[in-house]
Amino acid sequence: MDVMLQKDELTKVTFTPPLYKQRYHFVKQLVSEHKPKKVADLGCSECKLLWMLKFCNCIEVLVGVDISEEVMKEKMHTLSPLPVDYLQPSERSLTVVLYRGSVAHKDPCMLGFDMITCIELIEHLEANELETFPEVVFGFMSPTIIVISTPNSEFNPLLQTVTLFRHPDHKFEWNRAQFQNWAQEIAARYDYMVEFTGLGVPPPGKDVGFCTQIGVFVRKYLKHVEPNICEKHQDHVYKTVFKVVYPSLKEEKYLRNAVVNEVHRTAEIIARRLWNQRWSQYKKHYNDPVETEPQFQSHRCFRNYLEYLSVPEPDSASIQPFMNGNTAHIPLVKIFSFPKVKQLCGNYETLRRFVAGNIALSSDESAVVIVTDYEDDEQKDFADMS
Numbered sequence: 001m002d003v004m005l006q007k008d009e010l011t012k013v014t015f016t017p018p019l020y021k022q023r024y025h026f027v028k029q030l031v032s033e034h035k036p037k038k039v040a041d042l043g044c045s046e047c048k049l050l051w052m053l054k055f056c057n058c059i060e061v062l063v064g065v066d067i068s069e070e071v072m073k074e075k076m077h078t079l080s081p082l083p084v085d086y087l088q089p090s091e092r093s094l095t096v097v098l099y100r101g102s103v104a105h106k107d108p109c110m111l112g113f114d115m116i117t118c119i120e121l122i123e124h125l126e127a128n129e130l131e132t133f134p135e136v137v138f139g140f141m142s143p144t145i146i147v148i149s150t151p152n153s154e155f156n157p158l159l160q161t162v163t164l165f166r167h168p169d170h171k172f173e174w175n176r177a178q179f180q181n182w183a184q185e186i187a188a189r190y191d192y193m194v195e196f197t198g199l200g201v202p203p204p205g206k207d208v209g210f211c212t213q214i215g216v217f218v219r220k221y222l223k224h225v226e227p228n229i230c231e232k233h234q235d236h237v238y239k240t241v242f243k244v245v246y247p248s249l250k251e252e253k254y255l256r257n258a259v260v261n262e263v264h265r266t267a268e269i270i271a272r273r274l275w276n277q278r279w280s281q282y283k284k285h286y287n288d289p290v291e292t293e294p295q296f297q298s299h300r301c302f303r304n305y306l307e308y309l310s311v312p313e314p315d316s317a318s319i320q321p322f323m324n325g326n327t328a329h330i331p332l333v334k335i336f337s338f339p340k341v342k343q344l345c346g347n348y349e350t351l352r353r354f355v356a357g358n359i360a361l362s363s364d365e366s367a368v369v370i371v372t373d374y375e376d377d378e379q380k381d382f383a384d385m386s
């Protein structure tokens, strides 16, 4: 016997993960397939879908629109950059904007999008808003892809719905034929293709369709969008509620910081390696009475030892790091040969430009200089022995 078909069970159909999460995941999947750069979520409510989408690396502009400023404001802080975004800026640029506005009104800010999502939105629209919605979203915004999800009323008898609709604010709930007729008529009118799918499968034997029905519309024609088209228009009706530009390596100040940090890190590693070599040599001398010269018999003279081992400076074209006394010289050419540094800078001249004035360099600016005043546990032990 199929347990899902028992009367008591039927009143308690639930989904794992919850359906709203499945809807977000569905959109995320579409984003990873189509790699849109500009994405808008209409009826974004508490910005939960936007929050998930901000982690999609292809997206450079992420916009939320809702008629309710209050509901957006509740969680909009979750869209702000975290300290780690400043510490490790991403390669891509990302701007997140929230507008208070209606999907029944045209605003030039909504032009030029690759993907627009309307998740559980249309059933909240008043009749007059639903009437203008297709012209605004398909006709005016006309993005490459539009995703519309809405409840399937045929599934309702299987849910614990006590009222007529699943939510008190719903103005209608459509069955599959109603939704598909509406969607196909709009697709034909605005030159889109539409495919239907859904989420939340019914129990076996119940031919009611998915709990959430979804239409994915893809524009049939190519459209040229002028860059910065939004700024060129004056007639804005949406109100900007939130705008944040994430730190990105595309901005010179963040790239410069990242390069300086990486050069510092690389130079420190090399300097430490040079110093360790010297320290091992010194220990060897110290432990060998034949080799050891009297002036190096104490850890206090490690500095003298370093001076003693100093070699004449190689010419500035050399790529080899060297120690001069307790100062390590690490040629920039050497540092540039490290893949991470090369990837960040692109070319050697950029590296020189970014480090100049930000890192201690040799007088001819060809090498990073680091004073190696390290002391590690082993050295302390060694000092105690003497």
Ligand code: SAM
Residues within 6 Å of the ligand: 020, 023, 042, 043, 044, 045, 046, 048, 049, 065, 066, 067, 068, 071, 101, 102, 103, 104, 118, 119, 120, 121, 124, 125, 129
């Ligand atoms: N899309 C959200 C999600 O999946 O988490 C939930 C959407 S919620 C059920 C419907 C949202 O549509 C509400 O936040 C409501 O304020 C918004 N809304 C209603 N009428 C609207 C309109 N004319 N224009 C824009 N947003 C509208």
